[in-house]
Amino acid sequence: MQTITLRFAISAMLAAIGVAGLVIALDYDFGTARQMGPGYFPVILSILLTLLAVSEMIGAFLKPEAQTIDWRPMIAILAAVLGFGICMRFFGMIPAFFAVIGLSVLSEKGYGFVPAAVLATVTCAFAWLLFSRLLGMPLPLIRWDF
Amino acid sequence: MLENILVGAATAFTFQNLIYCFFGVFVGTFIGVLPGLGSLAAISMLLPISFYLDPTTALIMLAGIYYGGEYGGSIASILLNIPGTPSAAITCLDGSPMARQGRAGVALFITAIASFVGGSVGVVALMGFGPAIARIGLSFGPGDYFALMLLGLVAAVTVGGGSVVKGLLMVVLGLLLGTVGTDVTSGEFRYTFGYLELRDGVSLVALAMGIFGIAEVISSIKDAGQRKIREKVTMRSMLPTRADMARTVGPMARGSSIGGFLGALPGAGTVIAAFLAYATEFRLARDKSRFGNGAVEGVAAPEAANNAAAQTAFIPTLTIGIPGSPTMSIMLGALMIHGITPGPLLVSEHPTIFWGLIVSFWIGNLFLLVLNIPLIGIWVRVLQFPYKYVYPVVIALICIGVFSMRNSVFDVGLAVIFGTFGYLMQQVGYSAAPLILGFVLGPMLEENLRRAMLLARGDATRLISDPLTGSILAMSLLLLVWAVFGGLLNLMRTRARAKLPPGEA
Structure with a gap:
């Protein structure tokens, strides 16, 4: 059985982008809810992206379907x-x-x-x-x- | 009103604007006819040219490509059973059986008429509601804008069908890509990795061309060899019978209303409009077995709907400044490049643009009627032209389009990266539309959220307790919950039956 499908690989890549985005964004000034810094939005987005990507990874892992690439x-x-x-x-x-x-x-x-x-x-x-x-x-x- | 129309007519009837209007609808139909290429790619390709034009002229041309594409898309659906544009996919269901029964001409004729009726209804709606909505828009605060954009993004994910998680992933990725560049408030560079080119942000054209243009060309090459048209389309064969005509009046009227309404909502768009119009006709029909076997209603309703939606899509874009679809967001970008900010003030401050554009829609729809009935032979021949000579040229034009936007080799490199991801993601069922929408709305969303939170003194409950902001946010939440918990199961099941491709919403 092929466990690493394209769907899994793509979601893993998105998760990686999320983690990388989070690591980089932690360097930016986060600010407060009242005065959001340049880091506020990216941090939230990166966390969201990572969470969504992980749930998609699980979905892909549980139900592997073969994909064709030309x-x-x-x-x-x-x-x-x-x-x-x-x-x-x-x-x-x-x-x-x-x-x-x-x-x-x-x-x-x-x-x-x-x-x-x-x-x-x-x-x-x-x-x-x-x-x-x-x-x-x-x-x-x-x-x-x- | 009459005064405004006259102002618009004075703008639209200049020689230059008429020429560019014709050019736009011609290119739009051409691109729409070719399967695998949508109006988005065409508009991105011609965007660099529009810098050299007067903003009104540029917009008339770009808009012409957009609604022209809606006319053209159905031609391939009927003759080849391959949708030329995503919104014409539903037309395949009954258009293609009609062609197999030797009634391709009638199907094409009804499509053109339905498209014209839908387009006209859409323009009337734009004229009637546009200025009124702009007046309401004047009272919107940053919180309301934030909530409206969020609603648009949620709608793009949920109403489009398919996996909600995948759609949300694309929206969030798009939003994140939108943060690349200089932060407007603090001036700090975000995610630029030391590249000068990234300080202005990721190029919208490179992103759109990569993820739509390049990815779609790659996936269209494989099945290009099997296209054949057997039917001959003559003027005589186009004439519908009296029974055909009687059957299409109701569907056209219903389709136009459904499309006109849905098109004006951010995030809904032409694909959903066409689909819902078809579903409505199916539900209303006494004899359901005719559907899928060449029912004229099944051609008339969706075509009226997608063209009405294409016109009313301009309502949120022009009057509030929130684009409802990727194509509209490119249009918004084109306006901003010319230094015009779309929004509630556009109608009052730039009446020649607003009304000139509206009158040009009338003219464009008339041009399209001529292009699609007496001159239908051109498009049949375009479809017969071997695709193997088309795609290399398209790729070359995409390259020069991306490059000439900023005279930048860097952007061409970006297009390669986005093209790779775009193609791979498309193969696993991700759709690119929410990504582009997120990318364009991202910076506006962030800015309005920051302003709203500043006004609310950092207290999110204040934002939610505002009646308008709160109710729009609640709508977004409701939509999301509804989508996640299977309220759309039925819709999606029917969609799967129609084999709708994920694409431009």
Whole structure:
């Protein structure tokens, strides 16, 4: 029997966020009920989050249900967004668009190089026209900036 | 009233506003037609563009996307049996059987008409009740605001169905995310981890795009291959019989009223409006076996309801400044970026925005009628376009949208993180709507609570003993208790039968 289901893992993660949030928020000034400090709200929220997450963890533990994750599209799409960010930072807009389209088409088998390249070119040209030409945003097409 | 409408007409009928209104409803329908992408993602994508527009024009365009999406969503429901937007899910129940019986055209025609009727009723309600509610809103104190926002959050969790614990978790997580950044009262940085970018808080666009846009694209790729449309939709096939027409009048009227009422409540929204309208028709019907087998009432009522709700959703957003749904919260954000604070003063201080927007709703609904009846062929073709060419472009546009908001690579990174969690959480049945709502309402909730407690000299019982604040808080509590102890079991059971996806509330 699979005990660590995705549902359990997610609730454990939320509990961890709650505990971490509480530990950090304890450093902020709590204040009083009359004059709440910056720590008041976060402390209460963190405690609530932790309690709710623990009850969800128990629920998930008692009734484990298998969940499916489509790993391939998930990794491809996330890599595409990440690739866009990295290329935008270092190489400019044209590489960024080829990166995001090139990586996201890896979600499916046998997508083909030509349609991907056409999509990247068209989307990049459209975005350049709209954001750079029409709206005047500073978006370098190509750069080399480390 | 007439005077106000004229002011609005003078604003809405300028060439620029007409163009952007059309652009908005066109994009909205387009996005609504495509399954897996909602109006929220589209609005977030176009938000950066709206900075370059006059605030009224920007709002007209963004609002057009929103209610346009409600029209478009049902097209996919009818032709593909896949809802284009969450609120059109219920339309699948009878819309899809109608298509299988070769009556897709009639279903589409009735949908368009019902949507138009619902939208019009919603606009009338907005005109009639909006200013009145704004006047009441003027007397609200911070305690009342706090209580109202809390009620909205509780309603978003409980009325939406599904697990209450999961919904509350998302609300609290959203509230916590909302505290990231500079504390308004003390100026202290909270949860910034030394990042300069986080001092202004987490970017709403990065969060919304990650958790809705990216997560939804990932989950829509798998089943994209099996979409096929067999029916041909011609103008002639759209004409309903006289019996069809007679059957839809009542459902349209009831659906519009239900939707108009629910849309104005914070936290309820279009999905619930459509669902309840359908449930009402089902209960009223003499011959229940027709439902689920292509009953025209089952198409007309929910479509009238979700469009009425889409219009009245603007009532709390514009007149009190409390958004009822994630999409409305983005709209609120757009207004604030332009330096306009939505609230009771908006109607009196910015009449051109308020009335201009209302008149643009009329125009937009007329545009949509044209787009959905004579030009229906466009959307059928959009649906036939292979999805494999659509999603890479959508992801690229999401990226550039997130980036251009603040010219920030950091935000793109945040979108990756939120996208990961968003997708995984969606797979286990968490819905993202309460999270976004919590995130947007969080800072306002905290500020009003602090002010209210200061006024009450730190005594919480004073806050509760105030008649208005106390009764709203009691309502929230009641709703929560009702939800936890199975009062909604019946509702949820029926929802499960309808296979409603968790999503935009």
